[in-house]
Amino acid sequence: MSIERDVNDQPYASPPIAHGGPSLPQERRLVTEVPGPRSRELLARKRAAVPQGIGTTLPVFVTHAGGGVVVDADGNSLIDFGSGIAVTSVGNAAPRVVERVRKQVADFTHTCFMVTPYESYVEVCEKLNRLTPGDHEKRSFLVNSGAEAVENAVKVARHATGRQAVVVFDHGYHGRTLLTMTLTAKNMPYKHRFGPYAPEVYRMPMAYPFRWPTGPENCAEEAAAQTIDMINKQIGAENVAAIVIEPIQGEGGFIEPARGFLPALAEYARGAGIVFIADEVQTGFARTGHLFACEDEGVVPDIICTAKGIAGGLPLAAVTGRAELLDAVHIGGLGGTYGGNPLACEAALAVLDTIEAEGLVERAREIGGVMLPRLRALAERFDMIGDVRGRGAMIAIELVVPGTNEPDADVTGEIVRRCHAEGLVVLTAGTYGNVLRFLPPLSIPGNLLDEGLTILEKVMSSL
Template sequence: MTEMSGGPALPQERRVVTSVPGPKSQELMARKQAAVADGIGTVMPVFAKRAGGGVLEDVDGNSFIDFGSGIAVTGVGNSAEAVVRRASAQLAQFTHTCVMVTPYEPYVEVCEELARLTPGDHAKKSALFNSGAEAVENAVKVARSYTKRQAVVVFDHGYHGRTNLTMALTSKNMPYKHSFGPFAPEVYRVPVAYPFRWLTGPDNCAEEAAAQAIDQINKQVGAENVAAILIEPLLGEGGFIEPAKGFLPRLAQFAKENGIVFVADEIQSGFCRTGQWFACEDEGIVPDLITTAKGIAGGMPLAAVTGRAEIMDAPHVGGLGGTYGGNPVACAAALGSIETMREMDLPARAKRIEEIMKPRLRKLAEQYDVIGDVRGRGAMLAIELVKPGGKEPDPQVTAALAKACHENGLLVLTTGTYGNVMRFLPPMVIGEDLLDEGLDVLEGALADL
C-alpha cells in the first residue's frame, strides 16, 4: 500500500537508516531550542518530512510505523486523497472571509453532516471552532445559557483542554495545569468508573462509581445548580479508561431527570476511532451536546459543538463565534475526511485493527507482568504498565519502552494520570502488515527491557 504525500508515493515500510534522532533532526532540534518556547515539548525528537498511510518519514530518511496519528487526528491518513483534493480546491477559491461577515457553503455542509452523523434523530444544530478546547468551552457557554445555571460537573482522570476554563475542567496537574492558576470557578470533580483501579474490583465499579458521583453532586453542588455534566465516553489523556458498562447510562439518566445538559466530549474518541462513528454509541447514549475535533478534518484545525437545536439556539445572536472558527479550507478538508470515512468504512477498519492488536497485546500481558491491563476499543487501545506483583504505576518503564520503540522505527505515545499508559492510535487506513510489524517492534522492546 502506498499513499500520495505531496509528491511520489510514500513507501509503506519501516526503515531505520540513522540513529534516532539522526543528524538532520539533531540540527533542526538545535534551531527549535533557540527559537521555540521550551514549553512546547516533543514526544519523539525527529523532524517529519512526509507522512501518509501508516508511516511517517523524517528528514534523515527514517520511516516510522505510525501508532499515534498526530494524537488521534489523522485517522484517514496524513494526506488522504479526498482531504487534499477538497482542501486544495477551496484554497484556490478563497482562504477566509470569516463566517460572521460573509458565510460560505462548506461551513453549512459540515454542520449538515454533523447533524446526520451524531447520535439521535432529534433536530440538531452545530457551531464550528478551531480546537477541541474551544469546542468544550463553547459547549459550557451553550449549556449555561440554556439552563441559566453555572455549575459544571467533570470526572477524575478527565482531560478537556488547555484554556483557562478547560484547565479547570481537566483533572491532571502536570503538565497541563501546574503553575497556571487561578482557574475558572464553578467546576466540580466526581469519581469515574475506572475498572482496573476501582478499590472493590471491576464487578462493582459501575454501580458504586455512579452512586458516589451522584451523591457528591447532590450533596456538594445541588443538581438544580448544575448546567452540564461533561465526560469523555472513553477517557483519553487520563489513560484510555473505558468506564465500566452501565456508568455512562446512569449519569445520562440522572442528567435527564434533573434538567442538566449531558455533554459527550468525543474530541479524541470520535470519528470512527473506537469502531463506531462516536464512542457514546457503544451504550446507546444520545448526548444533548457532543464536542468533536481531532479526527474531523484529516489534520486541518477544526472543531465543533453539535446538539439539540433548542439548546444550541439558546445563546443570543453574536454570542458564539470567532475569527477563524469553521475556516473554509478546514471545512473542505472535513468534508474530504468524512467522504473517506464513508467510502473506506473506517468504523469497520477500526474494529479490524482491534481484532489484530488486542489478542497480541493480551498475549504480551500474559508473558510480561509489567503489563497490568489491556483496554480500549477499535483503533484506540492501551496497555497500563505497573510494577510487577501489584498495581503501582511504573512511568519509568513506560518511558523506557516508548524510547526503545522510537529507536526501532515505531512511533508510540504515552499517556495517563500516572504517566504509565502506552496508547495505540494507528491511522485507520494503516496496512495490516504494518500493524503486525509494529507489534513485533513492541514485543522486542518489551523482551529487551
C-alpha cells in the same frame, strides 16, 4: 564513504520518495539512528526559537507522511502508532482531503463565516446534525480546537439552563484554556502554576475498572451512585448546568468507563435538567469502531464536542447539540474569526466521504481485532502489563510494578525510548504517566500494524 544500511543490515541506496500520500512507500526503514543528524540540527534550532514549554515526544522532523508511516529529514521511515494524537485517522495526505483543499485554496482561503458565509460550513453542520447520536433536531457550529469546542459547550449549557456549576471526572482531560484546564484533572504538565482557575467546577470519581477499590464488577454501580450522591449533597442538582465526560478518557489513560456508568449518568442528567456533554474530541470519527464512542452503549448526549479526526489534520472542531439548547444563545454570543475556515470545512467533508467510502468504521474494529489479542498475549507473558483496554483503533496498556497495581512510569518511558529507536512512534498517557496508548491511522496497512506490534514485543522482551 560509508554505506547506509536498513533495519535488516542491507545496503540502502535509493532516497525516500519525495512526496507524501498513498504512493509513499509503506515500510519501516532506518538509515540513521533516531533522531538522525539532520533532525538533531533542527532540534537545536527549535530550542533557540521555541519556548521549552512546547515539548516533543519524538524529536524527528517530518518531511513526508501518509498511510501508516512518517518520513523524517534523515530519510528514516517510521511506523506511526500515534496519528498526530488521533488527528490523521484517514491518513496524513488522504487523496480526497488533498483534492478538496487544493481546489478551495485556489478559490479563497478566508472570509469569516460571521461576515460573509459560504456553503461548505453549512454542509459540515448538516452532516454533523445527521451523523451524531440521536434523531432529535440539532444545530452545530464550528470552532478551531477541541478545547474551544468544550468551552463553548459549557457556555451554551450555562446560558440555556441559567445554572453555573459544571461536573467533571477524575483523570479527565478537556484542554488548555483557562476553563478547560480547570475541567482537566491532571496537574503536571497541564495545570501546574497556571491558576487561579475558573469557579463552579466540581470533580467526581471516574468508573475506572482497573483501579476501582472494590473491583471492576462493582465499578459502574458504585461510581454512579457516588457521583449522583455527591452532586445532590455537595452542589445541588438544581445548580448544575452540565456534566462533561469523555466516553473513553484520552490523556487520562484510555480509561473505558465500566459498562453502565455512562447510561446511568445520562439518565440522571436528563431527569435533573442537566445538560449531558460528551467530549468526543479524541474518540470521534470512527476511532473506536463506532462513528462516535458513546454509540457503544446507546448514549445520546445533549451536546457532543468533536475535533481532532474531523478534518484530516486541518484545525477544526464542532459543537453539536439539541436545537433548543444552541438556539437559546443570543446572536453574536457564539463564533470566532477563524471558526469553520473554508479549507478546514472542505477537509472535513472529504474526511466524512473517506470514512464512508473506505469503510473506516469497520476498519477500526479490524485494527482492534488484531491489536487486542496480541497485547493480551503479551500481558500473559509480562507481569509489567497490568491492564489491556480500549476499543477499535484506540488501545492502551497500563504498566505497573510486577505483582502490584503500582504505576511504573519509568519502565513506560524506557519502552517508549526503545520503540522510537526501533522506528515505531508510540505515545504515553495516564494520570500516572504509565500508559502506552496506540492510535494507528485507520489507513495503516496490515503488515505495518503487525510489524509495529512485533517491535513492541521485542522491546518488552529486551527489558
